[in-house]
Amino acid sequence: GAGVSQSPSNKVTEKGKDVELRCDPISGHTALYWYRQSLGQGLEFLIYFQGNSAPDKSGLPSDRFSAERTGGSVSTLTIQRTQQEDSAVYLCASSLDTGVETQYFGPGTRLLVL
Amino acid sequence: AQSVTQLGSHVSVSEGALVLLRCNYSSSVPPYLFWYVQYPNQGLQLLLKYTSAATLVKGINGFEAEFKKSETSFHLTKPSAHMSDAAEYFCAVTISGYSTLTFGKGTMLLVSP
Numbered sequence: 001g002a003g004v005s006q007s008p009s010n011k012v013t014e015k016g017k018d019v020e021l022r023c024d025p026i027s028g029h030t031a032l033y034w035y036r037q038s039l040g041q042g043l044e045f046l047i048y049f050q051g052n053s054a055p056d057k058s059g060l061p062s063d064r065f066s067a068e069r070t071g072g073s074v075s076t077l078t079i080q081r082t083q084q085e086d087s088a089v090y091l092c093a094s095s096l097d098t099g100v101e102t103q104y105f106g107p108g109t110r111l112l113v114l
Numbered sequence: 115a116q117s118v119t120q121l122g123s124h125v126s127v128s129e130g131a132l133v134l135l136r137c138n139y140s141s142s143v144p145p146y147l148f149w150y151v152q153y154p155n156q157g158l159q160l161l162l163k164y165t166s167a168a169t170l171v172k173g174i175n176g177f178e179a180e181f182k183k184s185e186t187s188f189h190l191t192k193p194s195a196h197m198s199d200a201a202e203y204f205c206a207v208t209i210s211g212y213s214t215l216t217f218g219k220g221t222m223l224l225v226s227p
Contacts, residue, residue, distance in 0.1 A: 004157070033214060043204065043217035056213065091157060100146045100165045100208070103215065105157035 004106035006092050012112045013082055021077040021109045025094030032075050038088035082113045116141045116207045120218035128226050133192040135221050137205035147188040148206040200225045
């Protein structure tokens with residue numbers, strides 16, 4: 001079956017612009033996660049959605065970052081007023097449930113802020 | 115809070131040699147441990163996971179890992195490296211009732227002919 005898909009695969013933007021990154025999870029997966037992968041910082045958790053519960057936003061680095069998940073499926077990560085330090089690969093993952101359930105990762109969106 | 119330490123940002127082996135990638139964890143409660151592999155320009159793929167059943171866990175592509183509580187370790191091994199094993203490997207930890215994974219910094223495995 002189809003895996004997790006993300007778009008765009010690459011995004012180049014200018015400092016100060018807003019960007020939106022999209023994630024389509026595997027059908028039927030109730031949990032959705034966003035991670036950021038950058039040189040020197042490794043993989044960092046950003047935000048997590050589980051069903052209709054309030055999202056866990058504890059990993060968001062600043063209030064310029066936000067995410068939503070519409071209809072329990074597609075998710076959009078928005079970064080406002082982008083900064084050069086936001087340059088990274090943004091990975092989305094989904095799972096059937098939480099905890100020990102395997103998280104399936106998408107290919108990521110490579111963001112470059114000039 | 116949980117944490118993971120991967121010793122060695124790069125490990126080089128010859129094709130056919132033993133692969134050993136080290137992972138040590140820190141957790142105040144019994145952990146669940148994972149190894150993921152990332153090939154260039156791709157997302158992460160699960161190799162194997164430990165969820166408090168057997169301490170020796172077998173995964174895909176001939177990899178296995180052993181959970182050693184006394185050493186707080188979960189090292190990844192493969193008896194004989196193949197060129198196709200060249201990739202970055204991540205160890206991750208979570209605990210019961212917790213949703214997200216905490217990843218190590220990753221180890222790049224280089225395989226030479």
